[in-house]
Amino acid sequence: xxxxxxLNAQELSAEFARLASVARDGKAGVADLSGSTFTxxxxxxxxxxxxxxxxxxxxxxxxxxxxIIDKPWVVNGRLKVRSICELTLSFDHRVCDGGTAAGxxxxxxxxxxxxxxxxxxL
Numbered sequence: 001x002x003x004x005x006x007l008n009a010q011e012l013s014a015e016f017a018r019l020a021s022v023a024r025d026g027k028a029g030v031a032d033l034s035g036s037t038f039t040x041x042x043x044x045x046x047x048x049x050x051x052x053x054x055x056x057x058x059x060x061x062x063x064x065x066x067x068i069i070d071k072p073w074v075v076n077g078r079l080k081v082r083s084i085c086e087l088t089l090s091f092d093h094r095v096c097d098g099g100t101a102a103g104x105x106x107x108x109x110x111x112x113x114x115x116x117x118x119x120x121x122l
Contacts, residue, residue, distance in 0.1 A: 001015050019032060038061050039055075039056055039059060040063050041065070042064075043066060047067055049069070051064050051066070060091060061089060061090060061091035063087065063088070065087060068085045069083070069084060087105060
């Protein structure tokens with residue numbers, strides 16, 4: 001997706017839908033499939049928890065999302081069942097440092113936990 005940083009949530013959703021439709025129909029052109037700087041990989045649809053994502057050169061990073069599964073989790077000292085999703089971020093250290101990457105991953109995790117709050121801050 002080109003110019004994602006210039007799009008609001010509704011525009012992003014519409015462009016994702018358009019690109020997904022083009023890809024499903026087998027009509028994605030070179031412009032639709034090249035020139036990216038970041039990839040989001042959903043390997044959860046294949047019933048996989050995690051993976052060692054490899055950056056697609058010349059991109060800067062790749063974010064992998066595993067399946068969402070219920071697991072026992074300690075919350076405030078008590079055992080509870082929580083929906084857990086493993087996130088994997090691989091990034092080029094020549095583009096950003098580990099602190100920036102960790103902050104981005106924390107933001108994504110927080111947005112998945114509380115999407116209303118994340119959308120309100122955009």
